[in-house]
Amino acid sequence: MPLTLGHIVYANCTPIFTALRDLGHSPDYRIVTGVPAQLNRLLAHGEIDVCPSSSIEYATHPDRYVILPDLSISAVGPVKSVMLFSRVPIEQLDGATIAMTTESDTSVNLLKIILGLFHRFTNRFQRTDLPLTEALEAHPGLLLIGDKALRGALAGTAPHVYDLGELWYRFTGLPFVFALWLVRREAAESQRDKVVRLGADLLKAKRISYESYPAIAAEAPERNWIGEEQLVDYWRTISYDLTPAHLDGLRLFFRHAAELGAIASAPEIRLFS
Numbered sequence: 001m002p003l004t005l006g007h008i009v010y011a012n013c014t015p016i017f018t019a020l021r022d023l024g025h026s027p028d029y030r031i032v033t034g035v036p037a038q039l040n041r042l043l044a045h046g047e048i049d050v051c052p053s054s055s056i057e058y059a060t061h062p063d064r065y066v067i068l069p070d071l072s073i074s075a076v077g078p079v080k081s082v083m084l085f086s087r088v089p090i091e092q093l094d095g096a097t098i099a100m101t102t103e104s105d106t107s108v109n110l111l112k113i114i115l116g117l118f119h120r121f122t123n124r125f126q127r128t129d130l131p132l133t134e135a136l137e138a139h140p141g142l143l144l145i146g147d148k149a150l151r152g153a154l155a156g157t158a159p160h161v162y163d164l165g166e167l168w169y170r171f172t173g174l175p176f177v178f179a180l181w182l183v184r185r186e187a188a189e190s191q192r193d194k195v196v197r198l199g200a201d202l203l204k205a206k207r208i209s210y211e212s213y214p215a216i217a218a219e220a221p222e223r224n225w226i227g228e229e230q231l232v233d234y235w236r237t238i239s240y241d242l243t244p245a246h247l248d249g250l251r252l253f254f255r256h257a258a259e260l261g262a263i264a265s266a267p268e269i270r271l272f273s
């Protein structure tokens with residue numbers, strides 16, 4: 001039985017999944033695509049085994065998962081694809097109702113931490129699937145992630161645009177871990193050899209992709225709307241590592257999320273080994 005992998009359908013996942021495919025071990029994996037919030041649900045319900053999942057999903061169900069080491073989707077400063085679009089400067093958003101994408105589980109909590117704890121604002125939040133222009137007619141601010149955030153920033157239609165990776169870094173001086181590679185604990189036990197092999201394949205794929213961004217961009221579908229150079233630039237902005245500094249940032253995020261009541265408590269970080 002092959003392991004079932006979740007594949008986030010965003011440009012940030014293209015390098016590692018392209019390199020993984022090129023390793024030629026595809027028969028070992030069955031791939032299910034979706035946006036992060038959908039894939040988090042599938043993982044929580046045992047319908048997929050491994051997934052680059054919203055980091056908050058680990059803290060929501062820490063007893064269900066282990067984390068593949070040295071892998072993440074993070075930013076050390078700007079991220080370019082987790083963006084607050086606003087009609088007014090951020091300082092004027094106190095008291096406002098802010099719209100947020102339905103695709104995210106982590107970044108919605110990051111936004112609440114930045115506004116509620118760092119700026120000490122009081123806001124209401126409302127999920128929406130409205131496109132950027134319509135959402136900003138109904139609400140003063142909108143959070144988008146992934147390709148929709150990249151496209152929104154490129155379009156340049158919102159008067160004020162804030163990069164949440166950059167804001168987190170400005171307030172904390174730490175990396176922000178948006179996604180962790182989570183393995184269902186049950187799969188980690190019952191299909192241990194395959195998970196070991198996958199972990200090794202992903203580290204190899206990460207190393208290869210770091211050295212091959214221009215070649216990967218030349219065949220990536222996203223080049224049609226963002227351009228090859230900007231795609232490479234975006235990938236170089238993202239950090240796919242999970243260093244001790246990343247783990248410090250992750251622990252601080254979990255502590256703040258617990259402070260806001262988004263999770264019961266900040267869990268211990270358990271890596272697969």
Ligand SMILES: C=C(O[C@@H]1C=C(C(=O)O)C=C[C@H]1O)C(=O)O
Pocket residue numbers: 008010012036037052053054055073079081082103104105106107108145146147149178179
């Ligand atoms: C950097 C990003 O990180 C993402 C943000 C996620 C979230 O907010 O839940 C989940 C997975 C990542 O793909 C992005 O989507 O642009």
